[in-house]
Amino acid sequence: MPLRSLAWRLAVWVLAGATLVFVASGYLLFRMVGQQVLQQAQRESGAWASQGSSLVQERLDNITNTARVLASIIGPRPLDAKPLIHDAMAGNPDLAGLAAAFVPGRPAAREAGQSPFVGRQSDGSLAMRDLAKDAQPYWNTAWFQRGLACSQGCWHEVFRSQSRHRLLVSYSSSMQADGAAIGVVNADVTLDWLQGILQSMQLPAGAHAFVIDQQGMYLANDTMERVGKKADNTLLDLLNAPSLKGHANAHELDQQGAHVWIYDEPINGTQWKLAVAVPEELIYAQVRDAFVAVLVLGALTLLILGLIVMVTIRRTLAPLGVLAERAEQVSRGALDFALPRVRRHDEIGRLTHAFDKMRRELAAHLEELTRFAREQARLASELDIAQQIQTALLPGPHYLDARCHNFELYAALKPARSVGGDLYSYFMLPSQRFCFMVGDVADKGIPAALFMARTITLAKAMASHAQSPQQLLQLINQELCRNNDNCMFVTLLCGFLDVVTGHMTLASAGHDPPVLWGNHAPTWLPVTSGPALGLDEDAAFPVLRTRLRPGDTLLVYTDGVTEAANEALEHYGGERLLARLGQFQQSGDPTQFLAEDVESYAAGYGQSDDIALLALRWNHVGLEDETSMLDLAFPATLEKVFDALDHCEKRLHDAGIRSGLRDDVRLVLEELMVNMVHHGCSGNPAGCIGLRMMILEEAVLVELNHEGAPFDPLQFGAPALTGDLADRNDDGGLGLHLVRAMSSELNYTHDEYGNHLQLRFANPTEHGHGT
Amino acid sequence: MALNLRIDPFSPRRSTFYLEGRLDAMSFGQFDQEAEKLLQQMDVGSTLVLDLSALDYISSAGLRSIAKARKAMRARDGHTLLVNPQAQVRKVFDIVKAVPVKEIFQNLRELDEYLDRIQRKIANEGEELE
Numbered sequence: 001m002p003l004r005s006l007a008w009r010l011a012v013w014v015l016a017g018a019t020l021v022f023v024a025s026g027y028l029l030f031r032m033v034g035q036q037v038l039q040q041a042q043r044e045s046g047a048w049a050s051q052g053s054s055l056v057q058e059r060l061d062n063i064t065n066t067a068r069v070l071a072s073i074i075g076p077r078p079l080d081a082k083p084l085i086h087d088a089m090a091g092n093p094d095l096a097g098l099a100a101a102f103v104p105g106r107p108a109a110r111e112a113g114q115s116p117f118v119g120r121q122s123d124g125s126l127a128m129r130d131l132a133k134d135a136q137p138y139w140n141t142a143w144f145q146r147g148l149a150c151s152q153g154c155w156h157e158v159f160r161s162q163s164r165h166r167l168l169v170s171y172s173s174s175m176q177a178d179g180a181a182i183g184v185v186n187a188d189v190t191l192d193w194l195q196g197i198l199q200s201m202q203l204p205a206g207a208h209a210f211v212i213d214q215q216g217m218y219l220a221n222d223t224m225e226r227v228g229k230k231a232d233n234t235l236l237d238l239l240n241a242p243s244l245k246g247h248a249n250a251h252e253l254d255q256q257g258a259h260v261w262i263y264d265e266p267i268n269g270t271q272w273k274l275a276v277a278v279p280e281e282l283i284y285a286q287v288r289d290a291f292v293a294v295l296v297l298g299a300l301t302l303l304i305l306g307l308i309v310m311v312t313i314r315r316t317l318a319p320l321g322v323l324a325e326r327a328e329q330v331s332r333g334a335l336d337f338a339l340p341r342v343r344r345h346d347e348i349g350r351l352t353h354a355f356d357k358m359r360r361e362l363a364a365h366l367e368e369l370t371r372f373a374r375e376q377a378r379l380a381s382e383l384d385i386a387q388q389i390q391t392a393l394l395p396g397p398h399y400l401d402a403r404c405h406n407f408e409l410y411a412a413l414k415p416a417r418s419v420g421g422d423l424y425s426y427f428m429l430p431s432q433r434f435c436f437m438v439g440d441v442a443d444k445g446i447p448a449a450l451f452m453a454r455t456i457t458l459a460k461a462m463a464s465h466a467q468s469p470q471q472l473l474q475l476i477n478q479e480l481c482r483n484n485d486n487c488m489f490v491t492l493l494c495g496f497l498d499v500v501t502g503h504m505t506l507a508s509a510g511h512d513p514p515v516l517w518g519n520h521a522p523t524w525l526p527v528t529s530g531p532a533l534g535l536d537e538d539a540a541f542p543v544l545r546t547r548l549r550p551g552d553t554l555l556v557y558t559d560g561v562t563e564a565a566n567e568a569l570e571h572y573g574g575e576r577l578l579a580r581l582g583q584f585q586q587s588g589d590p591t592q593f594l595a596e597d598v599e600s601y602a603a604g605y606g607q608s609d610d611i612a613l614l615a616l617r618w619n620h621v622g623l624e625d626e627t628s629m630l631d632l633a634f635p636a637t638l639e640k641v642f643d644a645l646d647h648c649e650k651r652l653h654d655a656g657i658r659s660g661l662r663d664d665v666r667l668v669l670e671e672l673m674v675n676m677v678h679h680g681c682s683g684n685p686a687g688c689i690g691l692r693m694m695i696l697e698e699a700v701l702v703e704l705n706h707e708g709a710p711f712d713p714l715q716f717g718a719p720a721l722t723g724d725l726a727d728r729n730d731d732g733g734l735g736l737h738l739v740r741a742m743s744s745e746l747n748y749t750h751d752e753y754g755n756h757l758q759l760r761f762a763n764p765t766e767h768g769h770g771t
Numbered sequence: 772m773a774l775n776l777r778i779d780p781f782s783p784r785r786s787t788f789y790l791e792g793r794l795d796a797m798s799f800g801q802f803d804q805e806a807e808k809l810l811q812q813m814d815v816g817s818t819l820v821l822d823l824s825a826l827d828y829i830s831s832a833g834l835r836s837i838a839k840a841r842k843a844m845r846a847r848d849g850h851t852l853l854v855n856p857q858a859q860v861r862k863v864f865d866i867v868k869a870v871p872v873k874e875i876f877q878n879l880r881e882l883d884e885y886l887d888r889i890q891r892k893i894a895n896e897g898e899e900l901e
Contacts (some may be wrong), residue, residue: 642797663828663859670830674796721868726845735831735866741866768846 147172421448473647683707
């Protein structure tokens, strides 16, 4: 778009400014110079008049002087008149004719004998005649009469020579002898001659000169036809009028719309006037020429200036245009292009350099940005996948004890970011135990999520080796302490629930105490907490044993609940938690209710920490057939042991358990309890051995507690069996071998309360089912 | 249900020890006593038959007592044969591989055939010696 370009506008403005200055200064200059030129022209014109006058006068003087000299010479010697006249004619080409006419009758006339006249023929030869012999007597002519009177000489009027067919004007000077006029010397000049003088003036074209006599007759005129004619009165009046002010001999004539300036000058020695008529336009022509010259020069200068300006600006600003175009390319995203070559290190050179640098840095920056964005996208997708994986680590949010509907579990996990460090988990363990846990890894985000994954996986892997939550916590703790240079830690609350009886064991590793409600207002369970997992390898975790009653609900939560903040940065708090749970209807999902409540509370501030919730409701249906339960405690004596065995046998029999299984149970219990009797008792002798038996449809569960020195029946391997017991020298290990062989499952734990054995005997139904 | 023991019939060459009830940590002492008395009356090279048809239950203590009795018989070059063990007892025996299979008989007829075979074998050996 050339008209919009900076170069164009700059050129236009520069040219406009230059034109303005030029016109203004030209005008002023013209005003000043023009006046002077006009005056000069008028002076020149005036000078032409005086020059012409002088020229004419000079030539006329030549004529008059000749006439007068001849008159003075011929007067005393009339006899010499003829040769003198002839010589004078020959010597003066200006003369058209010369005559010496004597007054007839006078002595001089007689002496002379004739009145000679020499005329110049048209071919230039001289012809002489005697005037006295002319038909018309000369002494009566006007010129003769007047010439006699002009002792000092005088010019006559124009006349036409009949013999020569020309207009002539003559000058007469009287010859004197003895104080009396004796004749006249008459000199003729042709008007053509006078005209020739005028033409020798070489006036500029347009101007013309003329000589006018005292009668107003044209003696000479550049316009030949007017010669010998009378000038018009206007001109004569003008010439007689006083000259213009400021111009000595100037008259202004308005002639048919054309202004003519007339400069007149009297010709000395005559009564004639020489005038030069100069058309006004001729006078102004110089001014006009000057104006035109100035105009042309100015225009030329402007043109050249314009060209120089255009070329300079275009050359200088051309890189700017390229840069502008490149900048538009940059805005479209293209960065790979050629830049104009830097000629000079001026502003444009610096701009080009800076642009180049900017372009390269921009490209590098863009590349980095693209890489960064790609990285971000990859990270985001990885986070998405991580979230899916983390979600997959968690069991479902709702679990209903499908077999006996004894309990129902709800859970919720809401990470503050894509992935979080809070966790919940639950799973069934052997011996009708249900393990659940809620944990909170210190820190948030990916590190916490990884640590959470490690924790939850460890918990699942370790749970089968643990007989109690405190032991599970210890096992996880030991694993987490390994190579934990970052000192990451996780608080974890772990519970084992006996799904048949509702007995629950809880152990806490630095976690908030759980809330229990249902049969009473919500209250915290006073779980004494150990240190968080991952910090102290030798940490121990106290347990809380309790039994859930029908209708009880246990809620385990992370501090994301109590520390959720509203706009005023007030925490949700434990008291509010208890109050809200108190309002909660018993049916439905308490975790959802609580999560929504927390969310609406923190709506103004946003969730800042991960939230994990786990609620366990104990319904206690399907059990409570007291006959299927046996709970005994007795001293460690053989008699009491066998009493207990009989008790069990009877209960199993009553429960309809087939005899083979009854015998298996009896054998295992006998072996174990006889062992306990042999190992003695370290605690309360009256309740040294505890036996709890539950008879379920598909299995018989037995828990044996022994307050004695640690003794793990599983630590021994299978005894060497030769095929004949009688070959053996030692008879140990047989009982435990039988125990292992007879029971479907056997778990051993030891804690501060002694040894705990959990046994399970599968009871295959008639259809062959059972575990 | 305790343990009842009966020796029927008795002869120094071949006696049958009849066990009824449970042989466990409570009752194995009783068996040990009775067995010791009986063994003292047995000849060298005699045969002791333990009839387990009425033995309902045995535990590791009982196994040890039976092993002890068998050891004692072996010391006198005698044999101990078990006959008709009940399911639970048989199971326990199987688990700990208590007794060589050839010394357990499902019923008295099997036992008699076995004993006849032994007898003939001994008689043949005697004839060859003569």
